[in-house]
Amino acid sequence: MKSIHISTKVNGDAMEFVCAPDESLLDVLRNRLGLTGAKEGCGTGDCGACSVTLNGRLVCACLVLGAEVDGAEIGTVEGIATDGVLHPLQQAFIDHAALQCGICTPGILVAAKSLLDRNPDPTDTELRYWLAGNLCRCTGYDKIIAAVQDAAQKMRAA
Amino acid sequence: MRYLRPNTAAEAAQSLADEPGVTRVLAGGTDVLVQLKAGMVEPDLIVDIKHIDGIRSITAEAGGFRIGAAVAGAELGAHAGVKALWPGVVEAFELIGSTQVQGRCTMAGNLCNGSPAADSVPALVAAGAVARIVGPKGTRDVPVRDIPTGPGKLSLTKGEIITSILLPARPPRSGDAYLRFIPRTEMDIAVASAGVSLTLDAAGKITAAAVALGAVAPTVRLVEAASAAIIGTKLDDAALSNLMQAASAACSPIDDKRGTIAFRTQVAGVLAKRAALIAYSRAGGSK
Numbered sequence: 001m002k003s004i005h006i007s008t009k010v011n012g013d014a015m016e017f018v019c020a021p022d023e024s025l026l027d028v029l030r031n032r033l034g035l036t037g038a039k040e041g042c043g044t045g046d047c048g049a050c051s052v053t054l055n056g057r058l059v060c061a062c063l064v065l066g067a068e069v070d071g072a073e074i075g076t077v078e079g080i081a082t083d084g085v086l087h088p089l090q091q092a093f094i095d096h097a098a099l100q101c102g103i104c105t106p107g108i109l110v111a112a113k114s115l116l117d118r119n120p121d122p123t124d125t126e127l128r129y130w131l132a133g134n135l136c137r138c139t140g141y142d143k144i145i146a147a148v149q150d151a152a153q154k155m156r157a158a
Numbered sequence: 159m160r161y162l163r164p165n166t167a168a169e170a171a172q173s174l175a176d177e178p179g180v181t182r183v184l185a186g187g188t189d190v191l192v193q194l195k196a197g198m199v200e201p202d203l204i205v206d207i208k209h210i211d212g213i214r215s216i217t218a219e220a221g222g223f224r225i226g227a228a229v230a231g232a233e234l235g236a237h238a239g240v241k242a243l244w245p246g247v248v249e250a251f252e253l254i255g256s257t258q259v260q261g262r263c264t265m266a267g268n269l270c271n272g273s274p275a276a277d278s279v280p281a282l283v284a285a286g287a288v289a290r291i292v293g294p295k296g297t298r299d300v301p302v303r304d305i306p307t308g309p310g311k312l313s314l315t316k317g318e319i320i321t322s323i324l325l326p327a328r329p330p331r332s333g334d335a336y337l338r339f340i341p342r343t344e345m346d347i348a349v350a351s352a353g354v355s356l357t358l359d360a361a362g363k364i365t366a367a368a369v370a371l372g373a374v375a376p377t378v379r380l381v382e383a384a385s386a387a388i389i390g391t392k393l394d395d396a397a398l399s400n401l402m403q404a405a406s407a408a409c410s411p412i413d414d415k416r417g418t419i420a421f422r423t424q425v426a427g428v429l430a431k432r433a434a435l436i437a438y439s440r441a442g443g444s445k
Contacts, residue, residue, distance in 0.1 A: 001159055021161035021204065022194060044192045046345075048258055057232060057261035063191045064262070065184070067161045068206060111257065132344040133256020 006070045010035065011079025019066035026050045026061035028069075029076060037077035037106040041135070048134035051107035051114075052076045058114040060133075077106035080113060088151040088158075089113055098147035100138035108134045112148045120156050124149070163206045167213075167292040167321045170205050175294040175317025177203040183319055184208075185228045186262035188255065189271045205319075213321060216240060221327025224290075227266035227320050235260070244325050245440060246334030246353060246433075250281035253338060256345055266320040269302060272310040273347075275373035279306065280353035281336040283370035283378050287325050293318035303370070306377040329366075331358040333440025335433040338372070339425045341416075348373045349417040352405065352429035354437045362392050362443045369401070369434070374409035374426045381408040384430060393438050393445060401434055402427035 003018045010033065017032045026043075029035045029052070041047035043062045050061040053075035080087040089109050092098070099105045108131060115122055115130045122130070124145055136144060164170040174181050179202030182190050193199045207213055213226040216237050223240050231251050234240060241248045254263050254277050268278045269289070283303040291298050294317040302323065307313050314320075338351035351372035359365050369384035383404040391397035406427035413419045438445070 004161060021159045024191065024195075043195050045188060045255070045259055048256065051258055054261070057230070058258050059261040060258045062195070063187050063259075065161065065187065065191070065204075065206075067163075068184075068187070068208070070163075114257075129344060130257050133258045 004067045008069045009073045023066045025064035028066035049107045051110045088154045092147040092151035096147035098143040104136040160203050171293050171317045185264045185267050188263045223325045225323045231260035246336045247281045250336035251278045253277045275348045279378045280370040280372040284353035284355040284368040289320045290322045292321050308376045333437040335436035337429045337433045350422045350425040352433045354433040356437045358441045371426050374411040402431050405430035
């Protein structure tokens with residue numbers, strides 16, 4: 001297979017990589033760019049552990065080819081904290097113990113931030129539907145909802 | 159595997175036609191990448207159609223809207239004009255997958271995946287939507303209902319791609335709706351589904367109707383007997399009962415772990431009735 005050269009932006013930084021035509025964006029992020037925040041849960045778009053933003057839209061990185069992102073802007077969990085200060089969502093997940101094993105957490109942080117960027121004051125129902133594609137087998141979701149709502153409230157007050 | 163990113167539909171069609179091996183068209187990728195991952199298909203050529211001029215746009219046309227083949231669910235859901243004219247089509251499309259899948263999935267892809275349970279297809283068929291197809295021999299327009307020919311099978315020939323879907327203009331006092339049954343509240347495949355589109359006269363009597371059922375036959379099914387059961391009525395109880403019977407009678411579903419034949423047959427009738435009531439109310443009818 002012929003490798004493809006791609007130029008893209010990840011978390012605001014220009015990046016270049018070479019990938020195989022059938023390589024997923026998730027594999028590119030993890031194995032070529034060293035960004036291991038996005039996780040592979042299912043690899044088929046069901047679990048949301050690999051959630052990233054692609055040109056501002058929330059997507060599963062496992063359902064995107066690396067070859068597709070030439071000229072695109074990608075956002076991952078590594079870009080959520082600024083200058084070593086945790087994002088309010090990240091702090092709220094710690095404060096509310098909204099994770100146990102942590103595999104789903106990067107995807108949920110990216111997905112929740114994507115919702116709050118559009119809707120700073122979601123209802124619990126809106127939040128649960130938005131996160132329906134992010135599976136968590138540890139928490140039972142209640143602590144996740146509480147953490148996101150707490151972060152949303154702090155962000156609105158800031 | 160080769161990956162191509164053509165800038166014109168003609169170039170995409172020619173590349174697909176010229177490739178002797180296995181090909182896949184890539185728009186949102188929410189089915190193709192799953193097939194790749196599962197090893198269900200090993201394409202020799204993938205043609206990414208997202209860079210074809212106009213393929214990601216929604217444009218007003220002759221009182222309706224032309225939806226580019228690479229428009230994602232989240233993009234259509236944010237379009238106030240389409241939502242106002244064809245709310246049933248938009249709600250059907252938005253039922254597909256999670257927020258993440260909505261960021262990528264397309265109606266043309268949902269159609270071309272060929273699943274009898276595709277959510278957007280019954281709504282498109284009820285709407286009388288027309289697909290624009292570009293192939294190596296030129297362009298043709300084909301009603302969406304004539305595209306699927308069986309599970310995973312389409313009437314498209316080698317090299318042909320859908321570039322857009324036209325949702326037509328509609329008379330005043332029209333409404334549409336789509337409902338499906340799934341055992342969960344979100345993120346599932348229809349066990350049975352129904353799309354209904356209606357037009358009323360000034361007195362609230364139905365003058366035109368289209369009823370399409372999903373997941374109860376090898377392809378989506380447009381049920382003319384169900385339309386006939388409600389045309390000329392104000393959806394009174396007798397008309398609704400006839401609608402349910404006609405819809406159920408048109409079902410020839412499979413029996414599988416998600417639903418039995420008897421269940422799917424009954425539920426399709428119930429969904430057709432409920433979708434008709436929603437469409438009737440959206441068309442301005444009151445009961």
